[in-house]
Amino acid sequence: MTPRRLLPAPRVPALLALLALVFLGTAWVATPAGAQSEADAARCAFTKPEAIEANGGPLGQSIWGRLCQVTDGKPTFPEGVAITVSQNGEEVATGTTDDGGIFVVEIPGNGTYQVTLDTKTLPKGFALTDEDRATLDNVNVNLGDQQVTFRLGEDTRGSRDLQDYLTTAAKGLRLGLILAVAAVGLSLVYGVTGLINFAHAELVTFGAIVAFVLNDAGMPFWLCIPFAIAAGCLAGYANDRLLWRPLRKRNMAMVSQMVVSIGLSIALRNIFLIGFGPNSKRYTAASGQREKDFGLVRLTPNDLIIMGICVVVLVLVTLILRKTRLGTAIRATADNPDLAASSGIGVNKIIAIVWIICGGMAALGGIMYGLSVTVTSDMGFILLLSMFAAVVLGGLGNAYGALFGAIILGVMQETSGLFVDTAYKFVVALAVLIVVLLVRPQGLLGTKERFG
């Protein structure tokens, strides 16, 4: 096996230039499509308590919502619009909006429905933002009632200002930093053992779930973090001690170890699903977040805290890798395990420490992602593909590479929503990945392959 270089001299200026290019490119090339501005959305926001109040009682088994269009900066509500609910192509129920634009359509029970807005019944002056979206194809009702939203009003495309672009980029940076925290462990473990660990995803989920359980039991959210990280570290250690170390001892081929990690990943993910349930949940600290205007960008307080924590942790890990004896030992092991062994460093000990770091970082990444979005039993698996992409983008097995790869990927994924349909944002990531593999297969920071 060729040595896996963990830390070559990073080409920082080149990378910063690339990063800048990504920002500028997206800002200039962008022909934004899509949504109303977030401010409009806020003015049109509609919540369940309001719906119950308007309905004069519980919503029961229903699909409900409010049609709202911002006209001259004020929300207006169309009356008498027909809403049809159907299932498997058959009409199930219909309803019309009241003078507040509110509709509540009773349905027979939980299931998947299609909801159609009859555009002919829209009053003058009202129009769907996107005519193709008169039917919502896949409305899942799990908990009796479900809100649906139809976007109305002029498309505000082209009217984005610099702040919108920078805000999107900043959100991308947030995602990138979270990805970096979560993915560094994946890269480190690959560096010292050569294993691509598919079950890394479950370490991420594990951290987020532990934090949620503690939080749910009444512990203040911020206090949950250190506990969940400790649990993550323990899980990382257990991973190595109980599974991977024995397998290394057996001299199991890497492909086989990869398959074992897949088995572990599937099993854990489904155990989480059984224990945690299929629905997404929120930390207490995730509620009540409002974006604040910081001049160049609009961010929520949580955004700032998340980015702050991630940066601090990433800097710390970098310092540990570069400045401490432990870091030197980890790098040596990654470069050449045999050499490291002969120089008196206990390879198994180093690997165990790397797993502990990996578990802790993954847990933190999971918590941060859970805080910025929601906690689900498969969140790690959803992140895994982005983590893989980040790690390959930066150079497989290169810790800094994972960091830079993650940030670039995060920013690209978020900002790509400005110029392609958001449904395609992962495609952008894949396209980048394949182009990188074609022109620079070792990744942005990887050292050149010696063979092949």
Next chain:
Amino acid sequence: MSWLGVFLLALQTALGFPAASYALAATGLNLQFGYTGLSNFGMVAFLMMGAYGMAISADRGWGIWVGFALGITAAVVLALLLGIPTLRLRADYLSVVTIATAEILRLVIAARPSAELTGAARGIGGLSSELGFFRPNFIPEGSYGFGDDFVFNSRQLWSMLVCWSLVLLSTLLIRTWVRSPWGRVLRAIREDEDAARSLGKNVVIYKLQSFVIGGVIGSLAGAMMALDSGSVGPARWIAPLTFALYTVVILGGAGTVWGPIVGAVVYWFVLDFADGALNNLWFEVSDTTSGAFRLTLMGIGLMLLMVFRPQGILGNKKEAFAVGR
């Protein structure tokens, strides 16, 4: 349900279409993974190509043969697109890029703007009638089997017959291939690429050939799944399906000719039996829990297999995958 019922129901799946379609897909994967050592973790993408080739052809009224042709062509193109950049590189890259590609393709297919072609989240239905899959069915209407739990109707038998025939055909084809000098080169690449190179073999070309052939067989399996169920939607083509195919391949014996077939039969029998047993022993579980339980079992099974019996049911211990190099 009686225990006999549980047993018979499991047997029905293990001999029926589910096992047949898995065996077909696993045959393709076995060529890639078992014989060539290519860790293609995005096998499901090739199945998707076959299924959607069929669906798109049905949607446009082009007929069943065009459906197969579309699926096969798409599989070949996908294999080349993925293979050319990654097969030159270290083996690890293939695994990461294939799994990412498969998931992303699924997201693209499910995305709203793709509705024109793929039906997006809703998918495309009415395949079998549009394509006339059951038209040549000569098996008279009625139910075949015994008891209440081991019964096939005429359509099921037709699907089984077609799919098992394809399995047999492709298995025989693979058998001829792997027993030839061509197959010997594949196995050499699985063992050590550089050794094969040093002996004058163009490793990348062989890997690409194996990747393409395996992918095409996978697309046939996808096409059969589409024809059998009559509809295609994006929800089915997720990574766990790929991993189930890995379980099948390893269970039967990676790098053995008949392994995928044995693996598929045993896989479906064990899973369905466990499912029935769970319901029998405890309580009526919800669909989500039942599915999750099934997958948990598969995951643990895959791990245990890899650790304790890497050669699977048919493999030779000395030829087992887990032996260190």
Next chain:
Amino acid sequence: MDADATTADPFADVAPTPGVAKPDPILVADGVQRRYGGLTAVDVAHLELQRGVITSLIGPNGAGKTTFFNLLTGFDKANAGTWTFEGEKANGVRPHHLARRGMVRTFQLTKALGRMTVLDNMLLAGRDQTGESALKSLVKPLWRDEEAANVERAHELLVRFKLDALADEYAAGLSGGQRKLLEMARALMTDPTLVMLDEPMAGVNPALTQSLLGHVTALRDEGMSVLFVEHDMDVIMTISDWVVCMAEGTIIAEGRPADIAGNDAVIEAYLGIDHGNTTTGEIR
């Protein structure tokens, strides 16, 4: 093959200086460089390999022997330099093409194909096999005779290397020495003109070493050219016709074994390593 080369001493008029020209070179290298980061692993200004003789490439650990080897055989990419094999361009050529042109190599860490039988290992190496085409392989009559001929040839070679009894065993079950033998036998199966052996004696027990050396000499006597990497001086002195010594990536001396044994630069290179630190790092 040039008959004179083996009968008369081909090095009669060759001075023992680095980069010296040979009367009938099979391989000529010019300005070959390989750098990793800031480290120059290989920097060979000029080297010619004489046809039909055993040339050994020696040098302390980390001298860049194996890297040079990998470069010449196409397994690593040089940063600079050109080289020719049989008078034709060989730099920038992919390894399997070089192998087909008759330049075959073995590896320091043996690459016996563990989960294939010894016989399959041998058959794999057969040249230009019809049955290795994806389409033709499906029609057995097209390659049946060829395969039978290859099996016969493989058996002859296995007998010669005393591996015939193990023909149907999995290669993973062989001892270290047997694997080395198998790798050498397999290399011969490709009908090479230049055999490049990377430390064929490493990790082999002394009893087998003699047998391996015998096989190497036999290759030369059959008209093949041999280049082999070794760092055991005793082994080299007994069988080499010509010795090239590398240190820190460059060629510091070449000559007949006798010339090398008394060469100050060589002694210093070896002693320097013995006394100094060993952390210069083996360049593999």
